[in-house]
Amino acid sequence: MQSSLKKSLYLGLAALSFVSVAAVSTTASAKSYAKAGAYTSLEKTDATTRNVEATGTNALYTKPGTVKGAKVVASKATMAKLAASKKSADYFRAYGQKTTDRGSVYYRVVTMDGKYRGYVYGGKSATAFAGGIKSANTTTEATLPTATKGYYLKDSKTNTLWTAPKYTQYKASKVSLYGAKASDTFTVSKAATKTREGSLYYYVTDDNNSSVAGWVYAKGLTTDAQTTFDETTQVQVLVKATDGTTLKTFSYNAGQTSKGAAVADTVLFDSATDPKNLSDGLEAAATKALTGTGYSVAKGDTVNMTANVKTGDTITLYATKGQEAITKVTAMRYDSNATSSKSTAFLTTTTPVAATAYYTVSMPSVTTAFSGTNGAAYTAADVEANVKANKAQTLSSGTIYLPAGTPADADATVLAGASLTNTDVANPTNTVAYHVVYTLKNGVAGTYGNADGAQALYTGTLVQGAAATTTPDAGNSWGNGAASVVAPS
Structure with a gap:
């Protein structure tokens, strides 16, 4: 009986211990949670x-x-x-x-x-x-394009405006284009790159309706005027490169008044020849659309032919790339007073007399030609890159003599009184040697093959001391070791 009692007592104590441990465990677990304050x-x-x-x-x-x-x-x-x-x-x-x-x-x-x-x-x-x-910085500031005006939306359905580049701000949303027309031009005022994707966006404002403004993917803009495609009277023309890249899209009148009406062969083709050539009208329209791209459509290229065209259809023309054109780069005076912020004329002084010596400068020989597809557009940055490649970012005039203390920003009137020697009887105070250092300011956009050449604009600063080159040759472009004429702004 005593043994039985001990056994019962032992079991009872064991059960009690289990309950106590469980209670302690529950208490500890409850204390392991934190409590949150107010939101x-x-x-x-x-x-x-x-x-x-x-x-x-x-x-x-x-x-x-x-x-x-x-x-x-x-x-x-x-x-x-x-x-x-x-x-x-x-x-x-x-x-x-x-x-x-x-x-x-x-x-x-x-x-x-x-x-x-x-x-x-x-x-x-x-x-x-x-x-x-x-x-996180969801976007980073980017450089504005060289030209900020005259842009059109390529396609308002796929290239719409946003209150912020998509997903760079919470609940960034599309901007209503109500009131905007396909023919409206837009002005770019800000540029940003999406940090993670690296895609470029521009902030644009409708020039005809300032309430229409927002961010658009840069490739959603074009400088080509947009026209509304009328399916009842037109065909849409895609012009592609031979690799399939779409170069341009334009609408072309089909000579019909209802969608699905057959387009006469003579509207698109010159049916008097075999195989057919593009009609004069379609060839002219395609040529106009391709201006500045460096591509052209061949009138007799049968790969461009298609048959049984109806109004509302889309036809495809394939264009080929033109030949390379080497374009001379001409140094020009930057004129701060010019409305277009560039020189208004080429400088053509050929004799380094006293009054013009300060802006007759020696040019380097070309090491890298400025070239591209004939008729294709180049940017100001392209010109600047070529100038730098030819080590022409800085140019120098010959040695001139002026009064001591002449300021570095002396204008053309002061510099015109310079002498070529320090013994000029007419200007006995011209006893200190100076020269003008010209620094590249910017290039000017244009097209390869342009007869006037590419323009590089320079500003000048007067520096005391003789120049390394004292008798520069005459001229105004480089490529053959000739000299150029520029003048301070």
Whole structure:
């Protein structure tokens, strides 16, 4: 009986111990959860300062992660993938926060595409992002195009305007084009590159309706005038390169008044020949459309032929690239007073007399020809690159003599009084040697093969001391070691 009592007592104590341990365990577990404070909205602060990206060190939860009941929305591995993403859609916008009784700050965030939303650990400060997220620059400022005016939207359905480049701001949306016409021109005022994708966007404003403004993908703009395609009276013409790249699109009158009506052969082709040639009208329209591209459509190229065309149809013409044209580069005076911010005329002084010696400069010999497809457009940057390749960014006049203390920004009137020697009887005060250093300011856009050549504009600064070259040859372009004439602005 005593043995039985001991056994019962032992079992009872064991059961009691189990209950006690369970109670202790439950208490400890309850204390392991943190408590979150009140929710604080961040939506009244500058939204652009709340663009963040995941660091991949913390998961995303339905509530602060250490609070009881928190469930995983995006695992740590998923957050790491979002951190390494090359898509702007995977950035986050922070819009609220909670701080736990342990001092941990959790930010309420949502991805730019709205796919993931929840709380992520953000460090110990309520004023700085840390832990699982960090601040993000969703775009970077880019350089404006050389020309900022005269742009058209290529296709308003596929190249629409946005309040911000898509997914670089939360809820970036399309801008209404109501009131804008296909013929409206746009002006570019800002440029930005999407940080992750690297795609270029321009901020444009409709010149005829300033309420129509927004960001557009740069390749969605064109300098070609847009016309409305009328399916009842026209055919649409795609002009492609031989590799299939679309060069231009234009509408061409078909001579009919209803959609689906047969287009007469003579509208598109010269039916008097065999095989058929393009009609004079269509050839002229294609040539006009290709101006500045360096491509041309051959009138008798049978690859361009098609039959049984109806109004509303799209036909394709294939163009070939023209021959290379070498274009001379001409140094010109930058005129700060000119309305077009470039020289108004070529400088052609050929004799380095006293009054003109300061702007007759020696030019380097060409090492890199400025060339491209005949008729193709080149940019100001292309000219500048060629000038730099030929080491012509800086030019120098011959030695001239002026009074001591002549300022570096002396104008043409002062410089015209210079002497070629320091013993000029007419100007006995011209005793100090100077020369003018000319610095490339910018190139001017144009087309290869242009008879007038490409233009490089220079500004001048007076420098004390003799020039390395004292008797420059005459001329105004380089390519053959000749000299050029420029003058200070």
